[in-house]
Amino acid sequence: MKAFAALVDRLSTTPGREAKLILIGAYLDRAPDPDRGWGLAVLAGDLDIPRLKAAAAKALILDRVDRELFALSHAYVGDLAETVALLWPKPPVLPKPPTLSDVVEAARLLPREELMDRLTGWLDGLDATGRWALLKLLTGGIRVGASARLARAAFARWAALEGAAVEAVWFSRKPPYPALFTWASGGEAPDVENQIALRPFMLASPLEDLERARLDLAEYAVDWTGDGIRAQLVSSGGDTRIFSREGEDITRGFPDLVAALDFEGTLDGDLRLLTPEGTPAPFAALEKRLTRETVSKAMLATLPAHARLHDVLFDGGEDLRPLPFRVRRARLEAWHGASPRPHLDLSPLVGVADWETLDRLRAEGGTDGLRLKRWESPYVGGPTGDWILAKRPPLSINCLLMYAQRPARGGARPPTEVTVGVWKGADLVPLGKTIPDLTEDEGKRLTQWILDHGRERFGPVRAVDPELVMEITFESVQASPRHRAGLSLRLPRIRQIHWDMPAKNADRLETLIGLM
Numbered sequence: 001m002k003a004f005a006a007l008v009d010r011l012s013t014t015p016g017r018e019a020k021l022i023l024i025g026a027y028l029d030r031a032p033d034p035d036r037g038w039g040l041a042v043l044a045g046d047l048d049i050p051r052l053k054a055a056a057a058k059a060l061i062l063d064r065v066d067r068e069l070f071a072l073s074h075a076y077v078g079d080l081a082e083t084v085a086l087l088w089p090k091p092p093v094l095p096k097p098p099t100l101s102d103v104v105e106a107a108r109l110l111p112r113e114e115l116m117d118r119l120t121g122w123l124d125g126l127d128a129t130g131r132w133a134l135l136k137l138l139t140g141g142i143r144v145g146a147s148a149r150l151a152r153a154a155f156a157r158w159a160a161l162e163g164a165a166v167e168a169v170w171f172s173r174k175p176p177y178p179a180l181f182t183w184a185s186g187g188e189a190p191d192v193e194n195q196i197a198l199r200p201f202m203l204a205s206p207l208e209d210l211e212r213a214r215l216d217l218a219e220y221a222v223d224w225t226g227d228g229i230r231a232q233l234v235s236s237g238g239d240t241r242i243f244s245r246e247g248e249d250i251t252r253g254f255p256d257l258v259a260a261l262d263f264e265g266t267l268d269g270d271l272r273l274l275t276p277e278g279t280p281a282p283f284a285a286l287e288k289r290l291t292r293e294t295v296s297k298a299m300l301a302t303l304p305a306h307a308r309l310h311d312v313l314f315d316g317g318e319d320l321r322p323l324p325f326r327v328r329r330a331r332l333e334a335w336h337g338a339s340p341r342p343h344l345d346l347s348p349l350v351g352v353a354d355w356e357t358l359d360r361l362r363a364e365g366g367t368d369g370l371r372l373k374r375w376e377s378p379y380v381g382g383p384t385g386d387w388i389l390a391k392r393p394p395l396s397i398n399c400l401l402m403y404a405q406r407p408a409r410g411g412a413r414p415p416t417e418v419t420v421g422v423w424k425g426a427d428l429v430p431l432g433k434t435i436p437d438l439t440e441d442e443g444k445r446l447t448q449w450i451l452d453h454g455r456e457r458f459g460p461v462r463a464v465d466p467e468l469v470m471e472i473t474f475e476s477v478q479a480s481p482r483h484r485a486g487l488s489l490r491l492p493r494i495r496q497i498h499w500d501m502p503a504k505n506a507d508r509l510e511t512l513i514g515l516m
Helices: 002-013 017-030 035-044 054-062 067-077 080-087 100-109 112-125 128-139 148-159 163-170 178-184 255-260 283-290 297-302 325-336 355-364 440-453 509-515
Strands: 202-206 220-224 229-236 239-244 265-273 305-315 344-346 369-374 382-391 395-405 417-424 427-434 454-458 461-464 469-474 476-479 487-490 493-498
Touching: 002 017, 002 035, 002 128, 017 035, 017 148, 035 100, 035 148, 035 178, 054 067, 054 080, 054 112, 054 128, 067 080, 080 128, 100 112, 100 128, 112 128, 148 163, 148 178, 163 178, 220 325, 229 305, 239 255, 255 305, 265 283, 283 476, 305 325, 325 344, 355 369, 355 382, 395 427, 395 509, 417 469, 417 509, 427 487, 440 454, 440 461, 469 487, 487 509
Parallel strands: 202 382, 305 344
Antiparallel strands: 220 369, 229 239, 229 265, 265 305, 369 382, 395 417, 395 461, 395 469, 417 427, 454 461, 469 493, 476 487
16 A cells, blocks of 8 residues: 555646656556556546545544644645545554555455454554555545556556556456456466457547648548537447547446447547537537436436547447458448447538638638548558648636645645636636646746735635736637626636736636627
């Protein structure tokens, strides 16, 4: 457990993909079996254990420390697991710390009362970092900035295996992945025939990175990008899964779509939700489904899942990826037209004769942009240049910084999230959060500015003087009753910080309403 705790602690404070890959590889080197498999499963999002309610952890610490001390500490630290970890009193005799396998097996098998007794002993035997990681694991709150795809990539690199080969077999194996570690040590590759497998997505290259003069539009099929997220729908041997482009298994959030998939094979499409009027629901509604363990009947009835299909990779056991797109598209159209499919439709192709028409369509269109696919292209994982994304130019607005969240585990580093807002009359209303993606120098300057202009704290969040203007780019704006502004931005990013712009020059809510 100590090695796992040290890993998640380091991952939560380490920026950069390469550094995270090195950390995960070092953990796989050091941790014994099956601990390393369970740790990898946590990072990959494959560990399924009953979650402990946060109130249970709170009750444990309130039996040991003064209630007022806990309240003050929690208000300052902000995170319950970290507060409990720091306040937990040291016992007279330290018991043996648990292994990660001890924790996982107990969480899966023991009744709640017995698990709570074990938890007390585990907390006594661990240091503050170990206690923090343990509580995060049991309450389902581990967030370390390492995606499921990154975890699989780290395993592939550590095992000296091809990433595509690992992706193809991963989802047919269960934690703690004994067959994968046998393969990594020189054994045979797991057999995935007639089993679920995620195939590497074919990705589009940005049009801006290519030379238009060398492209003949007559060689390409053109369709609109979807209003939701890219997804693979995979069905084999009676099992059906839905995978996001990031490689996350998101099946449990879309039971209505799974029930509608009566095929054997692999489809590529855009996953979204539909309103009762049949129009795409706001992206915020889709995000709710992505994070749900279970989906209510009301949600299924009011916002059903829908997939707009644009490619087919497998038809039964037949691998269609080597075939040209024109052949795959014909096979997809024939399959879809064979019977009614209420939760599925095909992405309609768009006639584009020249670049002027394409530019006009993508600027005026209601989605992220247009996708160009070379008619003769096979389906190959990653960007190859045969698929091109003519993305709609992003929208932008000048906002004011309102709140900044300090990094997990403290430290004088740039904030992990900031909240920005716009003027509504004489008041500021928050629009939502975004993650700063700044250069090292800008990050240091922003950190110092927050320290100089900080106001009251709300746990790990600090309010700041509403004086710093940030230009925010975003894909779209939509109505959202969950936000005080009544609007939310899709994929907001900080383009630049206007250090010298007066606060009064930040945009107003009416500007966003006009953009919507």
